Every structure is written in C-alpha cells, then in structure tokens.
Amino acid sequence: MAAPVMDPQYLKEIEKARRDLRALISSNQCAPIMLRLAWHDAGTYDVKTKTGGPNGSIRLGDELQHAANSGLKKAVDLCEQVKERHPQITYADLYQLAGGVAVEVTGGPPIDFVPGRKDSMASPEEGRLPDANRGAKHLRDIFYRMGLSDKDIVALSGGHTLGRAHPERSGFEGAWTKEPLKFDNSYYKELLNNESDPELLKLRSDKALVEDPKFKRYVELYAKDEDAFFRDYAASHKKLSELGFISPPSKLSLKVALGFVIAIVAILSHYYEGHFSWNDLSSQFHKRFNLTDLASQFQKRM
Structure with a gap:
C-alpha cells in the first residue's frame, strides 16, 4: 500500500488523533495494552529481509491470532474508534502514535513521533516476538x-x-x-x-x-x-517504532528541493554559455540563495 502524503492536512489529523488517543487511553486506563499493541506490531521486523515491522499488519486476522498477540483485539478495536474519526491516518501510524501516547499519559518521557508509515496487507510468520520463558x-x-x-x-x-x-x-x-x-x-x-x-x-x-x-x-x-x-x-522506543521506516518527504519539502534544482540549472546554463566566470558562478549562488538557510529549511520540512 502507498505511503500517506505528508501534507499539512495529514499532520493536522495526526495531532487531532493524538488528542483523541490521550482522552481514550486516560478514560479507559488502557495504556498497557496500547503500548503492547505498538510493540507487537513493530517487533516483527527483520533487518536482513526487510520484512515485518510497524506496518499495521497486526490488525489482520491471521497475525492477530498469533499466540503472542492474544488479547490485543481489544486494543485494535479501541484504536478503530480513533481511526473512524481520522480515516486518512494509516493504521501503522495510528498504532505507533498510540504506543507513544500511552507512555506519556502514564508519566513517562515524551516519544518523538515521525508520521508517514504505510500499511501492509502481509503478515509475518509467527514466532518473531520474544518468548517470556527464555533467557x-x-x-x-x-x-x-x-x-x-x-x-x-x-x-x-x-x-x-x-x-x-x-x-x-x-x-x-x-x-x-x-x-x-x-x-x-x-x-x-x-x-x-x-x-x-x-x-x-x-x-x-x-x-x-x-x-x-x-x-x-x-x-x-x-x-x-x-x-x-x-x-x-x-x-529506543523511537527506534523500535521506526524499524524499516523511511520518512516520506512532505509536499513542501519537495517544492523547496525542486526550486533549488531549477535555480542550479539556470545558473549553470549561464556559466556554460560563457556569461559567468567561475568566481561569478560562486557569487550568483550566494546572491540567489542563502544556502545555509535553505538547507536548514529543507531539513526542518523532512
């Protein structure tokens, strides 16, 4: 499935969902099972095969029936209440957001959350999660x-x-x-x-x-x-929640990058046509752009 588009509307829905999750988790006292849901969705990742991970697949019937996931249907159903109010948000993002909120509302540290995970319709094989009986x-x-x-x-x-x-x-x-x-x-x-x-x-x-x-x-x-x-x-929680996940660029960051490329092409074309010397070329870059500020803006939007 495609990754969500990181436009302002999606980010706004994430913040609304965060507020709804805080209220839901607090009123239902369900922080532990929400944290477990997030962990079990992410904890199937295999760094060699690049399979599993925080992709929302735990909602699927076959994976939800794995022995290690017993009881997690309650958490999936609770998250569905938030999903119904914010259908644009992927399940993958929703479950990891819920895990971070669960930590925060119970007195733990704030968990940095970067949205953009895409949902999967493929479940990993059973047996990827830790066995409490082993050392x-x-x-x-x-x-x-x-x-x-x-x-x-x-x-x-x-x-x-x-x-x-x-x-x-x-x-x-x-x-x-x-x-x-x-x-x-x-x-x-x-x-x-x-x-x-x-x-x-x-x-x-x-x-x-x-x-x-x-x-x-x-x-x-x-x-x-x-x-x-x-x-x-x-x-560590942030690492777990981002296993196999590469944050997609936002529409705004793509516009910044495109504008930068167009400007470079324009300036270089003048250089190759003989209008600029090498020193002039350097000067034009500094006139057209504050490159430090541009890099900073691009990084903030990624």
Whole structure:
C-alpha cells in the first residue's frame, strides 16, 4: 500500500488523533495494552529481509491470532474508534502514535513521533516476538534480528513497568510493579530487589536481565537514575517504532528541493554559455540563495 502524503492536512489529523488517543487511553486506563499493541506490531521486523515491522499488519486476522498477540483485539478495536474519526491516518501510524501516547499519559518521557508509515496487507510468520520463558541468548537473537542493541533490550524491557500479565493471554499472572499504571523506573528496582513482593511478576526473560553481566549494568543504571532510563527508553522506543521506516518527504519539502534544482540549472546554463566566470558562478549562488538557510529549511520540512 502507498505511503500517506505528508501534507499539512495529514499532520493536522495526526495531532487531532493524538488528542483523541490521550482522552481514550486516560478514560479507559488502557495504556498497557496500547503500548503492547505498538510493540507487537513493530517487533516483527527483520533487518536482513526487510520484512515485518510497524506496518499495521497486526490488525489482520491471521497475525492477530498469533499466540503472542492474544488479547490485543481489544486494543485494535479501541484504536478503530480513533481511526473512524481520522480515516486518512494509516493504521501503522495510528498504532505507533498510540504506543507513544500511552507512555506519556502514564508519566513517562515524551516519544518523538515521525508520521508517514504505510500499511501492509502481509503478515509475518509467527514466532518473531520474544518468548517470556527464555533467557538472554533468545532476547539477543530476537532484538538483534530487528537491528537493536543490548541497551535497547534493557531499556525497552522497562515498558513492563506498565500493566500486568493475564493467564488467559500468556499463561502468567500478575504485575511487574506495585503501580502498573505508572511509567517509572520501578521495574528495574524490583529486578534488583531480592526481597521484593513475591506477588510481583519476574519472568524468565526478566531475570535474564540481571543474570547477564552486559544487561545488568543497564539495569543497575536505570534503577538508580530514572532520568537516564527515560532518556534511553525514549530513544529506543523511537527506534523500535521506526524499524524499516523511511520518512516520506512532505509536499513542501519537495517544492523547496525542486526550486533549488531549477535555480542550479539556470545558473549553470549561464556559466556554460560563457556569461559567468567561475568566481561569478560562486557569487550568483550566494546572491540567489542563502544556502545555509535553505538547507536548514529543507531539513526542518523532512
């Protein structure tokens, strides 16, 4: 499917959808499942085959029925309420926007969001998402396949500060933290606390973060420095939400680029016809354009 056109109207709809998502997530207290939806749509990416990723395919029946996606139909249906009000927005953009808003409304860091993802009608094969029953090697296999790092693994695992596991969905039950609707660094504190509440959840994949020395150094950092966690989480979340995604240029940036090319052709034609010397050519460029300002304008519009 084609990528959306990044015109002012689309960007305006994104901001309206953001407001609607904030209200929806707050009123339904559904931040955890919205974050899970965004993660599971993006987390299928394969950097070698360039397949999967944040393309909205999780809405499709076959992918939604994957075991790892059990229970996510609720999140898909909630997002559909926003989609009906803003039909121009792709599902791919909507799901990733919802994940970022879910973090923000629960006290987490703002997540930089760049729109323009296109929807896919092809689902990846089952088995690309992490298995909670497995350890460090499995985590690396899964995240490295996406093109992510050890730091990304530990930072993104901090998303477990939100929500709880449900036995009918995963076979596990319980929350990872004492305040499962608050985004903070308590997940890491609980991982390092040998006397933590036995009712709190620690999956095999969670324990791997403190058993592996390379992972543990990030756990220790985030447990003592929430600002560091928020900074790294926001960066890793953005990376996850943009796997395989190249932001399309806006109509305005294309106009700027086209105008620049036309001007270059005009000036060069005068040069080759003998009207300008090389020094004159340089002078004409500076007269016609402030190249620093032009580059800055073009970058802002990309």
